[in-house]
Amino acid sequence: SRDDGGMNTQLTGQDSLMSNAALTTFVGRRKELTEARAALSRSRLTTLTGPGGVGKTRLGVEITQRSQRHFKDGTWFVDLGALNRGAPISPAVASALAIPDQSNRTALERVVTFLRDKELLLFLDNCEHVLPGAVEFVHRVLPTAPGVRILTTSREPLNIAGESIYLVPPLGIPSAADEQSDQNLEQFESVAFLVDRARHVIGDFAITPENRRAVIELCGRLDGMPLAIEFAAARLQSMSVTQLLDRLDHRFRLLSRGTRTAQPRHRTLQALIDWSYELCNSEEQLLWQRLTVFPGSFDLDAAEEVCGFGDLNPDLVMNLLDRLVSKSILLAERTGEAVRYRLFMTVREYGAERLVEGAASELRHRHRDCYLRRAETMVSQWCSPRQGEFILRARTERHNSMAALQWSVGTPGELTAATRLAVALRHHWVSDGYLSEGRFWLDRVLGGYDDATASPERGAALWVASWVSLLQGDHEAGAKYLAECRRVATALDDDGLLAHTWHWAGLHNLFTGDLTTAITLYERAVAAHERVGDAGGSLTAQFQLGMAQVFHGDPRIALTTCEHAIQTANKHNELWNRAYALWISGICHWMLGHHEAARIVATEALTIQKHFQDAICTALTIELLSWVAASTRNFPRALELSGAAANVWRGLGTTIGAFGPHIQQISKASANRVQQGLDPEARHSHPYGQRPLSKEEAIAVALTDSPDLSSAGEIDIEPLTRKEWEVAELVARGLTNRQVAQELVVSPRTVDGHVGRILTKLDVTSRMHVASWVEGRRVS
Incomplete structure (x- = not known):
């Protein structure tokens, strides 16, 4: 929503202004552009002030667009108009900058860290109703990010030392x-x-x-x-x-x-x-008032569902919207065939003042119920071809969902609905990377229950909170949530809830290194999910079971598990679980020495991520491609890929180590092999210099053509000497170094040396991996 006239913009994606322009013509303002840009060049904080409707936003957009080439990391737009009065602005900035919410740090901490080495212009629009949050944000960012400049619009200045204030005048008029x-x-x-x-x-x-x-x-x-x-x-x-x-x-x-x-x-x-x-008739006035319940943009279906009741027939809403658009009261924004609507901030405030209290409460209920229904539809139909559609809609409807959550949590008698909504948004929290925000809302709703409460809603919130905290790396909190969830599930005798306690306990053990226990729990969870008909839960538990199996040293068993998961995913035409199962399959092939097969399935997983954009799967898959390149001695390509993966990990705010000690060991071993294999002058090079790659750019790097492994890549056809092969076979049989020495009639010290060289040559970190390699050689 905007507070200024003369602007009808359509900003898509992460609201970057690098490739999006206002849809309406920018008229005049040559003097203002020159003066405001001069102010921006003198000060790292410039505020465009003036009354609502004077054109602050439109001028700010034009300044930002014309300044793009001066900032290495671009110019970025953050619309604060949809925030509630007094709300913190950091989550909105993190969202606009596409900073994934992977860690358990606050949004402000993540933004400050992200901006520390950036050179960009940040345009914060509509600050007047969130001034305290804007002031706190600027105070934290400017001292720690010397390459960042901030442009704001506000009806009053921020009153910060060093702030350059530019009063936007009206347009020139004739006499x-x-x-x-x-x-x-x-x-x-x-x-x-x-x-x-x-x-x-x-x-x-x-x-x-x-x-x-x-x-x-x-x-x-x-x-x-x-x-x-x-x-x-x-x-x-x-x-x-x-x-x-x-x-x-x-x-x-x-x-x-x-x-x-x-x-x-x-x-x-x-x-x-x-x-x-x-000049509006009574029905248009009534719709105007009711549309103010939407904090940001909305679609026709939502307008009909939320506003079409009582004196306003839902069938009339479409025509009334058209009339309000024609009267410039409502903005229509088009993205392809999709049309969304929004009110100017000033117009929204005006309509809200005319709502009576009873009507406002009814609207809030209907608004919350609309977005609760949409979120629960995403859950019930998640395992389907609509996954991408659901995730995109959840991103687009983010402001509405957060407003619905905030109202529900703060309204007596709405705790159950608030809990259902926080739980139903779980794929948004995880797939879109809003883990800290999801954890915040889940903790808020859980805090509303007595510890003795045993209800399905509380139980669901506990396992979702565990999932989110485990992905954040907060293993202790994840275990506590699960222990309480297990108590609730037992009290309710709820098989579905028990399935989730086993499932996420499996993830906890996987991430903390107890693979044997993780496998047992996952097998129990898969069977339990299938008994209660939870296809999505079963699929997720299956690919995670494959992950535990492959790091346990059983790549062939893991490959069978993943093949079953992929077949099931294909049956449902779903992509999220399929991509992860493909990644695990790639690790299986790599461990078995089938490098071309590993590259093929990893490429397929990344192709899915071009459209699905799950950052975790993207980073893990690019890591795998780096391991494949290192194993085939293509060390420059391995360095390039590991650099691309590192960019995605930095964007996530975490590292591969958060996913367990076993995968971290493999990653470190591969990195060491790359360093040893590179020319000395290339060992400390950075493929992309200091320029960060976006997730999309990292995927593009990984999907570019690489050398044909079938001819040039499979160099290690027989990397071991005859004696090393003998030692490897005995290791594969489960013999210790001392037992191998007795079998070959050599000293244990000699065997220690052989085993060390075998691990280095095969680029593996454990005896289980050696056994897997030997088994793969025998079969092939």
């Missing part, structure tokens, strides 16, 4: 004397703006001798305020400029008899919104 002159009126910015916007509703609108005086007076009466002119231009669809001026003139004469303490331009805008409101 009465200009009526008789021969000069082109469109040299005045307000007139040019009026003509531009009028042509959106009347294609051939022009200034004529008949309407010249009315145009001059109209722009003067509107004080050159872009939002006021935007509203007025929308009326030209049904009346002439002269008719419009006559009606406005009456409105302003009435207004002038009121208070003299308000600024004239505030009174002008108030008059325009009052008049726009009165």
Whole structure:
């Protein structure tokens, strides 16, 4: 939502302005652009101030777009208008900058760390209602991130030392004397703006001798305020400029008899919104009021479901939305075939003031129920071809879901619904990387229950909280959540809940290194999920079982597990579990020495991530491709891939070590082999210098053509000497070094040396891996 007129922008993705421009024409403002950009060059914090509707946002967008080439890491837009009054702004900034929420640090800590070495311009729009949070954010960021500059818009300054304040003036207006002159009126910015916007509703609108005086007076009466002119231009669809001026003139004469303490331009805008409101019929006014329940954008279905009740028939909402758009009260934003709507911030505030308390409460209930239903539909239909659609919608509806959660948590009697919503958003927390935020809301709802409460809702919140905390690396908290979940499941005799306690206890043991216990728990969980008909839970437990099996030294068993998971995923046409199962399959093939097969399945997993964008799976799969390159002695490619993976891990705020000691050992061993295999001058090089790669760029690097392993890559056809092969076979039989020495009639010290060289040559870290390699050689 915007507080400024003259702007109808469509910002997609992470709201980066590098590739998105305002949809409407930017008119005039040459002097303001020069002065504001000069202020930005002098100060690391520049605030564009002025009343609502003066055009702060539109000017800020233009400044940001024209400054792109001056910032190595780009220019970024963060709309704070959808935040509740007094809310912290760091989560919104983290979301706009695409900083995944993988760790258990606060959003502010993650943003500060991310920005520390960046050179970028951050545009924070609509700060006035979240000033304390904006001030705290700026105080933390600017001292620690010397390459960052911040541009803000606010109806009042932040009042921070070093802040450069630029008061955005209205558009230039002509005087009465200009009526008789021969000069082109469109040299005045307000007139040019009026003509531009009028042509959106009347294609051939022009200034004529008949309407010249009315145009001059109209722009003067509107004080050159872009939002006021935007509203007025929308009326030209049904009346002439002269008719419009006559009606406005009456409105302003009435207004002038009121208070003299308000600024004239505030009174002008108030008059325009009052008049726009009165020109709406009762149904349009009612919808205007009800639409204020949406903190950000919304779609037609949500508008019909939330606002279509009582005196407003749902069947009327679509036509009423169209009328509000045509009157410039509502903005329509298009992305392909999808259309979403949003209110200007000033317009939303105006409509909200006209809602009576009872109606507001009913709206909040309906709004929450709408997004609860959508979240629970995502859960119930998760194991389906709609996964990508669900995740995209959850990202898009984020502001609405958070507003629904906040209202539910803070409203007596709504704890159960709040819990259901926090639980139903679990795939959003995990797949989109909002782990800290998910943990926050789950802890909030769990804090509302008595410790003795045994309800299905509380039980579900406990296992989801465990999942989230385990992914954060908070293993102790994960175990505590599970212990309580097990107590609740036992009290309820709930088989589905018990299945989840075994499932996530398996993940806890996997991440803490107890693979034998993890395998037992996963096998129990898969069977339990299948008994209660939870296909998605079963699939997730299956690929995680394969992960435990492969690191336990059983790649062939793990491969069978993953093949079954992939077949089941194909049956449901789902991609999330399939991608992870492909990654584990790739590790199995790599451990068996089948490098080309490993590369093929890893590439397939990454191809899925081009569209699904799960950062964890992306980082793990690129790591695997680096191991494959190292094992085939393509050390420069391995370095390139490990560098790409490191970029994704940094973006996640974690490392591969969070996923257990076994995978960390393999990663370290591969990195050591790469360093030993590289030329000395290349060992400390960084493939991408200091420039960070985005997740999409890292995927592109990994998917670029690499040498054909079938010809050049499979160099290690027989890496072991005959004696080393004999030792490896005995190791594969489970003999200790001392037993091998007795079998070969050599000293234990000699066997120790052989085993050390075998581990180095095979690029493995354990005797189990040696056994797997030997078994693979025998089969092949």
